[in-house]
Amino acid sequence: MRKGVLEMCILATIAEQRAYPSDIIKKLEASNLLVVQGTLYPLLTRLKNAGILHYTWEESTSGPPRKYYHLTEEGKQFLNDLLTSWNQLVHSVNESIKNLEQS
């Protein structure tokens, strides 16, 4: 569960703007989604091998070239599907606990 959500957040971050791993880490840590940074790397590689992400090397002013990740067309579709089911889940959960909060 947590893992699928993490993947969704990674994809959402990249969908906003192409990102290199350290950017993604900063965002995820800011929203308390990442316990250890190492979690990100196998996920990125897996998403890339699944054709959801691809990357390009870009020169950096402050060090060696960086890998910038983008969403592929398939990735955009995949993220949409994830967001749809996430919103449905949030809606259902909210509906089912609504009464509890009121009482």
Added chain:
Amino acid sequence: MNKTIDINLGGLPFTIDDDAYEKLDRYLNSLEDYFGDSEGCKEIVADIEDRIAELFKERLKKRRIVNLKDVNSIIDMMGRPEQFEDGTETAYRSTARRPLDIKTGKRLFRDPDDKIVGGVCAGLSAYIGIEDPVWMRLVFGLLFFGAGIGVIPYIILWIVMPEAKTSGDKLAMRGETANVSNIAKTVEEEMQNLGKQISKFGKGFKRKN
């Protein structure tokens, strides 16, 4: 005084204390072991190395040498490989995490467990991938009785093919990769065989008396 080592990490040069180097090296090796030979293992480890290099650079600022404290704190940030998965089952764990794999291709051995004469036919069958060595025996039998030459290749093979003695040999004979669970399986089979042999032996012994 501390010995230092010059390293290239993620394309950046660092000078690192000897003890810190050892620790970092162990950590990186543990990552390689964890991701095993999964597709993208090298890539994951290289990406993590890039990140560690970046973190070192941020931490060092004007200092020149990476010390053990830096390495420890970075390992805490990156996390041990076991922490990467949040405790959830993943594809990596089930298909790729085999740190104790020993690469062994399929090899030709005589099979001492399933032999009639020297185990040559059984070994050949295992090598080719036929379940039942009876077909191989039939071929050799026909060669022997039909053309009268079957015995010579058999003896040559008997001499050339080593006997599968260890559990690792037996796995290599069947073309399985030797890892801990496979070896356990083979050892278990062997224990059962041994049990059978003992009971056979026991029966023979009783008959003799």
